[in-house]
Amino acid sequence: MLNASIGVPLKMFRRRSLRCMAPVLFFTILVLYILTITFSQTLYPLGRRTKSSVMDVFQFLPWRRTSPEAPPVNIKNGSHTSQPSAEKSLSRRKPSLGSLKLASSANSMEISKVKVLCWILTSPSTLHSKAAHIKETWGPRCDVTLYMSSQADPSFPAVALNVAEGRNSLWNKTRAALKYVYEHHSQEAEWFMKADDDTYVIVENLRYFLRDKNSSAPLYYGHNFKMFTKQGYMSGGAGYVLSREALGRFAKGDNYRCKTDYTAEDVGVGKCLEAVGVVAGDSRDSLNRSRFLPMSIADFVNNHLPNWYHHYKKYRTSEGLSCCSDYLISCHYVTPQTMHFLDFVIYHLRSANDSQQRRYKLRSNQTILV
Numbered sequence: 001m002l003n004a005s006i007g008v009p010l011k012m013f014r015r016r017s018l019r020c021m022a023p024v025l026f027f028t029i030l031v032l033y034i035l036t037i038t039f040s041q042t043l044y045p046l047g048r049r050t051k052s053s054v055m056d057v058f059q060f061l062p063w064r065r066t067s068p069e070a071p072p073v074n075i076k077n078g079s080h081t082s083q084p085s086a087e088k089s090l091s092r093r094k095p096s097l098g099s100l101k102l103a104s105s106a107n108s109m110e111i112s113k114v115k116v117l118c119w120i121l122t123s124p125s126t127l128h129s130k131a132a133h134i135k136e137t138w139g140p141r142c143d144v145t146l147y148m149s150s151q152a153d154p155s156f157p158a159v160a161l162n163v164a165e166g167r168n169s170l171w172n173k174t175r176a177a178l179k180y181v182y183e184h185h186s187q188e189a190e191w192f193m194k195a196d197d198d199t200y201v202i203v204e205n206l207r208y209f210l211r212d213k214n215s216s217a218p219l220y221y222g223h224n225f226k227m228f229t230k231q232g233y234m235s236g237g238a239g240y241v242l243s244r245e246a247l248g249r250f251a252k253g254d255n256y257r258c259k260t261d262y263t264a265e266d267v268g269v270g271k272c273l274e275a276v277g278v279v280a281g282d283s284r285d286s287l288n289r290s291r292f293l294p295m296s297i298a299d300f301v302n303n304h305l306p307n308w309y310h311h312y313k314k315y316r317t318s319e320g321l322s323c324c325s326d327y328l329i330s331c332h333y334v335t336p337q338t339m340h341f342l343d344f345v346i347y348h349l350r351s352a353n354d355s356q357q358r359r360y361k362l363r364s365n366q367t368i369l370v
Contacts (some may be wrong), residue, residue: 098161114207116241117143117189119181121174121265122197123165124151127158131196133336137343141203144188148177170236170265175258178242178269182251190215192247195239200342202336205327206241209283209291215243220273221283223292225266226314231280233270237332242278249276256330284315285325292322293331296338300324 118139120129131147134157139145150173151162161176163169175192181192191210195201213219220242222234234240242250250269262268270280278352283291293300294309300323317323334342 021319041301083125107140111204111207111211114191114210115143115189116193116203116206116210117144117146117181117185117194118193118201118203119146119177120195120197120199121177122147122149122158122172124149124153125165126197127153127156130336131156131158133339134195134197136202137339138203142193144185146178146181146185148173171262171268172260174236174265174269175272178247179251182247186244186247190244191241192244193239193241194236195236195330198334199237199239199330201239201330202316202346205291205329208327209217209239209329213243213281216245217243218245218249218276218278219243219281220246220278221281221292223290223294224280224282224314225312227312228267229270229274229280231274232314233267233274234280235292235332236264236266238268238292238294239330239332240292242273246273246278249278250275252276253360282315283329285327287293287322287325288315288318289322289325290315290317291327291329292326293328295331296333297324297328297331299333 040096057124111124120131120139121346127147135145135147143173147156148161149158150161150165152158159177159180161173161180163173163176165173171343177194178192191206193206209221209366213221220234220240221236222240224232224342226232250273253272258268258272258275274280285291290300295305299305300317301321303319303323305317
């Protein structure tokens with residue numbers, strides 16, 4: 001009886017204690033939540049807070065800290081930064097094809113310091129029918145311009161490479177051209193742009209793209225196809241640009257690391273550069289739009305792309321005006337007439353609302369604003 005009389009009050013005491021503790025626990029949790037929110041506001045000021053900011057607070061607690069890992073090399077510029085700062089402002093704009101603006105005078109001076117050698121892969125049969133139109137349009141805008149053929153033409157001039165002509169010889173022709181550039185002109189530029197004689201290049205945009213890149217790093221850029229190599233290879237028709245370091249590695253390592261039986265020139269270059277440790281960089285802009293086009297602008301804008309392209313492309317391509325960067329660098333399959341048309345549209349045509357009227361002329365291998 002005594003035990004029973006004691007047990008009843010104990011049960012009642014426990015029930016009352018639990019009822020009293022429930023509000024205390026609720027109040028404690030509420031206070032902790034308010035303190036957590038206040039702490040997160042300190043860590044994430046203004047617009048930087050996100051829905052997960054409260055949970056992210058716990059990552060700053062001592063037992064959640066981990067040793068930082070070394071940042072990976074950025075394939076956009078060869079540095080350890082996550083994104084080139086000069087392109088961050090572009091990501092705030094909607095995609096368009098016609099919003100290219102004149103750079104400020106300070107930026108123009110910075111861009112003009114980027115030294116680019118352009119070498120054009122041509123042939124005796126197309127030197128005067130195709131390459132001549134590059135010479136009349138975008139070619140002189142490079143710091144050095146070379147026309148690579150299998151026969152010399154001092155009046156043009158064209159460089160004679162000791163190779164046969166024909167599509168099956170393009171790989172050996174390209175190897176010989178890159179070796180020639182390295183042996184005779186490697187100190188005249190920081191970057192070395194290859195183009196076909198039916199490729200149009202906006203050299204100012206090429207310099208703009210390369211202005212924050214490291215030419216001492218083993219890098220090359222173009223339109224990346226994902227086939228045949230681990231890191232992909234750059235389309236030959238769109239053109240590709242090698243850093244001075246990449247050019248040197250190709251020329252020095254070609255004899256013992258690269259095969260001689262490649263049929264496709266661009267695949268051979270991609271495999272050889274991968275073998276000597278050259279990184280295939282990402283040339284897309286901050287909105288993931290292409291700068292180097294392996295087909296014409298019209299093909300991309302109108303989405304008239306062949307089926308094989310969709311199997312080869314490494315990155316997704318948007319349709320319409322969102323296909324291509326405002327700072328487009330190159331396009332392929334350009335007829336001589338279209339080459340002059342593009343030159344007129346880019347460097348002469350203006351709207352009445354354009355407050356910065358620009359006219360250009362060619363003089364001593366340069367494009368001059370007049």
